[in-house]
């Protein structure tokens with residue numbers, strides 16, 4: 001009997017050493033399936049790149065994130081910011097995170113649908129009526145569920161920021177009805193839901209990366225494009241477009257991504273600083289995004305671009321027309337998830 005007691009004692013000693021070793025390696029990452037290391041806060045350079053300009057609400061949000069991280073880490077975690085796609089477009093920067101050559105990027109979810117198809121549910125046109133509805137879905141169980149799919153793609157999702165409600169600009173004519181889309185050559189994001197939806201409306205969609213849009217408009221390779229007002233202003237599309245129609249036809253979220261390779265090398269303290277800063281700066285970013293949406297409209301009015309509202313009646317006709325596209329992708333993205341989102345939205349909009 002004792003023998004076993006002596007053996008068990010030895011086993012317990014080994015087990016506790018093993019457990020100690022495991023805890024030193026860490027397993028308490030903020031996101032499922034991630035790691036961390038218990039070495040407090042270290043001097044680090046964090047490369048954070050985005051596709052939009054510094055003056056855009058996303059650029060301002062990134063500067064706020066930098067300020068919070070550097071303050072909370074006593075200056076040890078230094079965030080190097082890169083704007084205007086200087087490190088490449090959303091997909092290129094996301095791949096750089098996966099390979100660990102860049103630490104942070106904040107792409108739109110739309111170009112990532114090729115990687116995580118469920119993100120496509122956010123691209124359903126005419127989905128949200130208000131930004132608050134978008135917040136509720138993104139910050140709720142559905143948004144969280146999709147973030148949890150990222151670690152298997154060597155990415156960590158910390159929060160959702162706002163790109164915003166999209167509107168169409170073009171060089172041909174105002175868009176008041178569905179018929180006005182007929183034959184319009186429109187640049188879209190590299191997103192199949194949007195491509196099919198614009199085809200359904202009668203337009204001729206041309207998917208391309210964001211940094212190529214201005215040149216494509218200027219050279220008339222395409223007639224038009226669609227983006228939130230803040231982006232139309234920040235990227236000066238009014239210099240190469242004559243008509244802006246306030247279609248509000250889709251809402252695009254940004255997702256705050258961190259390289260999983262980098263994330264797993266951080267300590268719980270460092271992970272907490274980045275997690276909290278992404279959420280805090282995200283709140284700030286959404287606020288200024290909504291202010292800028294109003295301010296940009298007033299400033300765009302002074303540029304000479306011809307602006308028109310789209311009537312509720314025509315908006316509803318457009319939403320009706322693209323329903324088959326939503327039905328098609330609901331099957332692909334998962335009808336349970338899509339039904340959960342629409343029933344959630346029904347509850348919220350009551």
Ligand code: KDG
Nearest residue numbers: 050051052090107108189210
């Ligand atoms: O990096 C910038 C993009 O995320 C964003 O601008 C995407 O809305 C977008 C577009 O039209 O490509």
